Amino acid sequence: xxxxxxxxxxxxxxxxxxxxxxxxxxxxxxxxxxxxxxxxxxxxxxxxxxxxxxxxxxxxxxxxxxxxxxxxxxxxxxxxxxxxxxxxxxxxxxxxxxxxxxxxxxxxxxxxxxxxxxxxxxxxxxxxxxxxxxxxxxxxxxxxxxxxxxxxxxxxxxxxxxxxxxxxxxxxxxxxxxxxxxxxxxxxxxxxxxxxxxxxxxxxxxxxxxxxxxxxxxxxxxxxxxxxxxxxxxxxxxx
Amino acid sequence: xxxxxxxxxxxxxxxxxxxxxxxxxxxxxxxxxxxxxxxxxxxxxxxxxxxxxxxxxxxxxxxxxxxxxxxxxxxxxxxxxxxxxxxxxxxxxxxxxxxxxxxxxxxxxxxxxxxxxxxxxxxxxxxxxxxxxxxxxxxxxxxxxxxxxxxxxxxxxxxxxxxxxxxxxxxxxxxxxxxxxxxxxxxxxxxxxxxxxxxxxxxxxxxxxxxxxxxxxxxxxxxxxxxxxxxxxxxxxxxxxxxxxxxxxxxxxxxxxxxxxxxxxxxxxxxxxxxxxxxxxxxxxxxxxxxxxxxxxxxxxxxxxxxxxxxxxxxxxxxxxxxxxxxxxxxxxxxxxxxxxxxxxxxxxxxxxxxxxxxxxxxxxxxxxxxxxxxxxxxxxxxxxxxxxxxxxxxxxxxxxxx
Ligand SMILES: Nc1ncnc2c1ncn2[C@@H]1O[C@H](COP(=O)(O)OP(=O)(O)O)[C@@H](O)[C@H]1O
Ligand SMILES: [Mg+2]
Numbered sequence: 001x002x003x004x005x006x007x008x009x010x011x012x013x014x015x016x017x018x019x020x021x022x023x024x025x026x027x028x029x030x031x032x033x034x035x036x037x038x039x040x041x042x043x044x045x046x047x048x049x050x051x052x053x054x055x056x057x058x059x060x061x062x063x064x065x066x067x068x069x070x071x072x073x074x075x076x077x078x079x080x081x082x083x084x085x086x087x088x089x090x091x092x093x094x095x096x097x098x099x100x101x102x103x104x105x106x107x108x109x110x111x112x113x114x115x116x117x118x119x120x121x122x123x124x125x126x127x128x129x130x131x132x133x134x135x136x137x138x139x140x141x142x143x144x145x146x147x148x149x150x151x152x153x154x155x156x157x158x159x160x161x162x163x164x165x166x167x168x169x170x171x172x173x174x175x176x177x178x179x180x181x182x183x184x185x186x187x188x189x190x191x192x193x194x195x196x197x198x199x200x201x202x203x204x205x206x207x208x209x210x211x212x213x214x215x216x217x218x219x220x221x222x223x224x225x226x227x228x229x230x231x232x233x234x235x236x237x238x239x
Numbered sequence: 240x241x242x243x244x245x246x247x248x249x250x251x252x253x254x255x256x257x258x259x260x261x262x263x264x265x266x267x268x269x270x271x272x273x274x275x276x277x278x279x280x281x282x283x284x285x286x287x288x289x290x291x292x293x294x295x296x297x298x299x300x301x302x303x304x305x306x307x308x309x310x311x312x313x314x315x316x317x318x319x320x321x322x323x324x325x326x327x328x329x330x331x332x333x334x335x336x337x338x339x340x341x342x343x344x345x346x347x348x349x350x351x352x353x354x355x356x357x358x359x360x361x362x363x364x365x366x367x368x369x370x371x372x373x374x375x376x377x378x379x380x381x382x383x384x385x386x387x388x389x390x391x392x393x394x395x396x397x398x399x400x401x402x403x404x405x406x407x408x409x410x411x412x413x414x415x416x417x418x419x420x421x422x423x424x425x426x427x428x429x430x431x432x433x434x435x436x437x438x439x440x441x442x443x444x445x446x447x448x449x450x451x452x453x454x455x456x457x458x459x460x461x462x463x464x465x466x467x468x469x470x471x472x473x474x475x476x477x478x479x480x481x482x483x484x485x486x487x488x489x490x491x492x493x494x495x496x497x498x499x500x501x502x503x504x505x506x507x508x509x510x511x512x513x514x515x516x517x518x519x520x521x522x523x524x525x526x527x528x529x530x531x532x533x534x535x536x537x538x539x540x541x542x543x544x545x546x547x548x549x550x551x552x553x554x555x556x557x558x559x560x561x562x563x564x565x566x567x568x569x570x571x572x573x574x575x576x577x578x579x580x581x582x583x584x585x586x587x588x589x590x591x592x593x594x595x596x597x598x599x600x601x602x603x604x605x606x607x608x609x610x611x612x613x614x615x616x617x618x619x620x621x622x623x624x625x626x627x628x629x630x631x632x633x634x635x636x637x638x639x640x641x642x
Contacts, residue, residue, distance in 0.1 A: 064555060064635050085559045092557020103552050103639065107254050117556040119243050168556070 010037035010073075011171065011204060012061060017070035017080075018227075019056050030056040031067065032227035040171070043198040043205045045215035045235070048224035054208045055176055057224070061206060062095055062174045063087040075171070092120050096165030098175035102157040104149040110136060110160045111145040117168040135167040136160070139193050155186035162193055166203075173197070175207040179214055191217040241565070248570040252577065262538040263578025265531025266618060270579050270611045272524035274586025275593060277607045280517025282590075282599040284510045291506035297472055298369060299464040299479060300500045301328075301338075318496060320459040322446065324486050328462065329365075331482045334475045336465040339366035342449050343460050348394075348442055349414040350402040357398055358441040359415060361449020367426075369465035377409040377424035380445055388447030390420045395439035396428035415442060418452045431598075472501050528614060531578070536622035539571050543630045550630050551638025564631035571623020572616055579615025583608055 019031040030053045038044055038061075046054050059065035060072065063079060064087075072080035079090060091097075096117075104113045114132040123131065136142050139159040149157050158178060165173050175194070179187035195217050197203045209215050219238040223231035252259045303319050322340050329338040342361040347354050364379050366372075375396070384391050392413070399408050408422045420442075429438040450457050466475040479499050487496060543550070550563055587603055594601040 059636055062555075085561075088554065088557050088559045091555065095557075097555050099639065103548065103555075105549055105552065116553070119247075120553075120557045120562065164556070 011040045012038040013073040015071045017067045020068045029227050040204055041202050043218045044220045045218035046208045046222045047215055052224040053227040054224055058174055058176050063090050094171045096170035096173045098161050098165050098178045100177040100180040102161045109146050114164045114167050132167050135163040139163045154182050158190055172204040177208050244565055244569045248573045263574055265534040266575050266578030266615050267582040269528030269531045270582025271585035273521050275589035276520040278590030278603050279593040281602040282594045284513045286599040287509045288506050291502050297466040298502050301462040302498050325462050327486050332478055334467055334470045336467045337365040337368050338462050338464045339369045340459040341461050346415050353402045355401040360441055360443045361446040369463040373427040375425045375427040385445045388445055388451055391423045392420045392442050392444040393424040395426050395441045397437050397440040399425055476501050532618040532622040539626035543626045547638050547641045550633050551635050554635035560631040564627045567627035567630045568623045572619030575615045575619035579612050
């Protein structure tokens with residue numbers, strides 16, 4: 001299963017990945033031969049114009065989507081062509097997602113939202129409760145555990161979403177425009193949380209953003225245009 | 240995982256308590272109706288059987304004509320019964336305890352300013368034995384009263400209440416048509432029969448008195464035969480038929496010109512009728528269960544569409560297709576089980592109410608209750624599966640993008 005000829009120690013390794021939508025004339029190449037290595041502990045920002053394939057790339061990396069062509073090794077294992085249920089297991093155990101629109105379950109307390117991935121991990125009630133409370137504390141929301149999303153501000157909701165991604169104890173956190181709905185002050189708060197998780201907990205983070213200010217929190221910036229990586233360089237943050 | 244799924248499903252149901260209730264209303268009504276029907280049906284069947292048994296399962300009725308239940312052949316002159324035939328029948332058969340001749344009509348009974356239209360029966364003391372009547376006050380007829388057809392009568396409780404109110408009827412004179420008649424006894428009340436008719440609404444006089452003074456002929460309408468204890472009613476019935484053919488000189492090959500009915504037959508026939516009615520009504524109720532199931536499917540489909548984003552979230556954080564399927568399936572099953580439970584409670588309540596109103600015994604059938612419960616679970620599985628599968632087949636990216 002492991003591709004010996006092209007093996008590196010990268011956590012995420014994309015080789016010649018393309019993702020084509022539609023057929024014939026109407027074909028759209030959302031990803032066009034992407035090569036990308038992301039190592040454990042990196043904080044990577046992806047930028048680029050709208051429609052350049054950033055979300056598609058995140059979906060492929062997050063095993064939500066399957067590439068049309070190319071290979072994807074996660075932790076040394078080829079995962080590009082796993083079945084839907086196998087990919088679900090991969091997401092459950094190794095990946096955490098943060099979305100632009102928060103995507104919390106309505107009429108469900110913050111704590112229950114954070115517990116959700118742990119239920120699928122088969123964790124017992126008490127253990128789950130402890131882990132979720134812990135995750136909420138890490139994003140500074142322990143005191144809001146029993147509030148519904150509708151009772152929380154946008155920034156707080158996004159922090160609950162981060163806690164949810166965190167609770168499952170993933171290898172990688174994938175965030176697609178996590179601050180897209182937030183003002184600058186709240187955005188900075190979110191970015192500080194992500195940065196702390198990266199620095200203190202050693203979490204690998206891949207984030208799509210439109211704002212250079214936010215990308216500046218990462219150590220590495222990938223610039224996409226027309227489904228291709230145009231530039232891949234360290235930010236000023238990288239020491 | 241399963242327990243967790245059940246817990247989450249219950250949460251989801253209570254989060255939308257009103258909608259959940261409306262969703263299962265069909266099941267509630269269906270299950271409730273079936274249970275109420277069956278409860279009342281079984282109560283009335285039991286009541287019919289008990290009533291007929293009270294009449295006496297060892298009692299036979301002999302009536303002139305064939306197909307007495309259907310009214311008999313029109314225009315055929317039937318040879319009627321008379322007292323002599325009755326006495327011959329009783330003498331002839333050792334399996335018979337007593338046989339009482341009965342002549343009947345309807346007339347107005349008057350006392351002072353009160354009057355009541357009632358059944359007037361002419362018979363003798365054997366009738367009280369055969370039909371198991373007991374004396375509440377006063378006495379039955381004596382030999383001279385019977386032989387010479389004296390104007391005396393024994394009355395039922397309803398007639399007493401109507402004509403005499405609180406005063407003692409024994410020794411008073413009542414008028415029936417133009418016959419003035421002394422009340423010598425009052426019978427113990429038997430209450431309403433299964434058919435709803437009041438068994439206590441009658442006046443009884445010696446058969447000779449009735450024939451001469453009320454009917455003006457010597458006809459006898461029927462014989463009430465009481466079979467001796469320990470003798471099989473069927474066997475007695477066959478013997479009665481044979482003797483009656485002799486008495487009425489019916490030749491070989493000729494048909495009977497009389498009918499012998501036993502109470503067991505009557506009981507079977509009546510509980511058959513209530514059984515059919517119960518079955519019919521239950522079938523109607525079952526249809527509403529089906530409609531209820533379709534209602535659940537409909538709402539679950541809407542719910543899947545509404546909750547597409549939720550499904551997307553669950554898939555994204557690592558739920559497998561079967562887990563989403565299970566979630567929606569369990570939700571549908573629990574929903575319909577809730578509906579079933581509420582239906583059972585309502586059905587039993589209505590059954591109890593109905594039983595009280597019809598004054599029949601309350602007979603909930605645990606089997607039907609279990610069946611209704613199982614049925615509602617099945618409705619949940621069957622009608623929950625299609626929406627659940629639709630949910631499980633969603634693509635996580637599409638599901639997340641949906642507003
Ligand atoms: N489900 C889809 N069907 C067809 N085309 C799609 C679909 N998703 C994305 N695309 C197309 O792929 C390209 C890249 O989209 P996307 O990855 O969402 O870009 P970005 O996130 O950088 O704005 C766009 O041209 C978009 O229209
Ligand atoms: Mg995008």
